[in-house]
Amino acid sequence: MLTSKMPTFEELLKPLPIYSPKRWYYEGASLLLRSIGTLSRGIKTGYTHGFDSGMIMNYVYEDTPQGTFYIGKALDRVFLNQITCKAFRSIKEIQKNMIKDYLAQRNGVPTFIADLASGKADYLYDALLETNSQAKILLRDIDEEALKESEAIAQKLNLPNELRFELGSAIDTESLRKIDPEPDLVIEVGLYGIIHDDEQIRRHFLDLKEILNPEAILFNVQTYNPQIELIARSLVNRDGERCVWHLRPVELVIGWAEEAGFVEPQIVMDDCGVYAVVMMKNQER
Numbered sequence: 001m002l003t004s005k006m007p008t009f010e011e012l013l014k015p016l017p018i019y020s021p022k023r024w025y026y027e028g029a030s031l032l033l034r035s036i037g038t039l040s041r042g043i044k045t046g047y048t049h050g051f052d053s054g055m056i057m058n059y060v061y062e063d064t065p066q067g068t069f070y071i072g073k074a075l076d077r078v079f080l081n082q083i084t085c086k087a088f089r090s091i092k093e094i095q096k097n098m099i100k101d102y103l104a105q106r107n108g109v110p111t112f113i114a115d116l117a118s119g120k121a122d123y124l125y126d127a128l129l130e131t132n133s134q135a136k137i138l139l140r141d142i143d144e145e146a147l148k149e150s151e152a153i154a155q156k157l158n159l160p161n162e163l164r165f166e167l168g169s170a171i172d173t174e175s176l177r178k179i180d181p182e183p184d185l186v187i188e189v190g191l192y193g194i195i196h197d198d199e200q201i202r203r204h205f206l207d208l209k210e211i212l213n214p215e216a217i218l219f220n221v222q223t224y225n226p227q228i229e230l231i232a233r234s235l236v237n238r239d240g241e242r243c244v245w246h247l248r249p250v251e252l253v254i255g256w257a258e259e260a261g262f263v264e265p266q267i268v269m270d271d272c273g274v275y276a277v278v279m280m281k282n283q284e285r
Contacts, residue, residue: 006224009126009196009246012232026233033234039072041065042079042138050238051231052194052245054119054146060088061122083272084227090270091220092123094277095189098218098268099127102185102279103135111135114183114212116170117191119146124187125154128161137161138179140168143238171195171204176211186214189277192253193222193245194237201253215285220277221250250276 013184016023033051034063038044039191042059063078063085073243103111115121118139125278128135147165154163170188186208192201208217222245225231235243262280269276 006226007229009168009244012229013196013242016233020111022229023233024232029230030234036071036245037075037079039068040076040079041067041072042076042085046221047236049143049145050240051235051243052190053238054117054141054143055149057088057190058120058122058146058149060085060126060266061092062119063089082227083274084225084231087225087270087272087274090272091189091275091277094268094270095187095218095220096123096127096130098266098277098279099124099185099187100131102216102218103127103131103133106184111184112138112181113185113187114138114140114179114214115187115189116140116168116176117142117188118150119190120150120153122150122153123189125159126155128159129157131160133248136163138164138166138183140166140170140179142167142169171200173207173211176207178214182213184215186212186217188217190220192219192248195265196244196246198248198252202256202259205257206261209260209262210280213285214282216277216279216281217257218277221253222247222275223250223273225274250278254278 033043034047038047045059046056060080063080065073065080067073067076113135115124115138118141121139124137139147139150144167147167150164168178170191173204195201208214224247228245228247232242232244237243250267257280261283264281266279267276
C-alpha cells in the first residue's frame with residue numbers, strides 16, 4: 001500500500017527516483033489509463049485535451065458515462081465517480097448560485113459579466129436562465145474548441161443575452177486591457193490551481209483591480225485533494241506534460257485579493273472538501 005500522506009507542491013514537481021515503488025505504481029497506472037482506460041470517453045478526452053482543460057471540465061459537468069463497448073462505459077462511470085470529478089460538479093452548482101445571488105442584488109441594474117477562463121461556462125448559462133437576467137456576457141478562454149462548444153450551447157439554449165466570445169489569456173496583462181467596458185463581475189474558476197507561481201496570481205489580482213476594476217470577483221481555490229499525486233504523476237495537462245496542480249490555503253489567496261482592494265470574502269466549500277468558491281467585493285465600488 002502507498003502512504004496516504006499528501007505530498008507538497010514542491011515534491012510533486014520533482015520526478016520520483018527510478019528505484020521508488022511509487023514511481024512504478026504511478027507509471028503502471030498511467031500505462032493502464034493510456035491504453036485500456038481510453039475506452040472511457042472521459043479518460044480519452046483528458047489525454048487528448050489535457051486533464052486541466054475546459055473540454056474535460058465540460059465532460060465531467062455532464063456526468064453521462066460514455067465509452068467504447070460496455071467496458072468503456074463502466075470505466076467512464078468509475079472515472080466520473082472520482083472525488084475530483086464530484087468536486088468539479090459540486091462547485092458548478094455553488095458558482096451558479098453565487099452568480100444568481102449577485103444578479104439578484106443588482107436588482108435589474110444593467111450588468112456586464114466577464115468570465116476570463118470560461119470553458120463551457122454552463123454554470124453561467126444556468127444562472128442566466130434561472131434568473132431571466134438580461135446581463136451582457138463576455139466569455140474568454142485560451143482554448144478555441146471550448147469556446148466554440150460554449151457558443152453552440154448558447155445558441156441551442158436561445159439565450160436572449162448579448163454574448164461575446166473571445167480568445168484570450170486571463171493572466172496576460174495586455175490581453176486584459178482589451179476588455180471593454182469594465183465588467184461588473186469578473187469570474188475566474190478552475191484557473192489558479194494550474195498556475196504554479198504564487199507571485200503571478202498575486203500580481204494578477206492587482207491587474208484585475210487596476211485594469212478592469214470590477215464591482216465583484218468570483219473565483220475558486222483547490223485547497224485539498226487526496227488524488228493530487230495520482231493526477232500529477234499519471235495524467236497530462238493541455239500541453240502534454242505532467243498535470244501538476246498547486247493546492248493552496250484559501251486564506252492565502254484571499255489575502256492576495258485583499259491586498260489588491262477586494263473585501264468581504266464569501267466562502268463556500270464543496271461537499272468533498274476539495275474546493276473553496278469565493279466571492280469578493282471591490283472596496284471602491
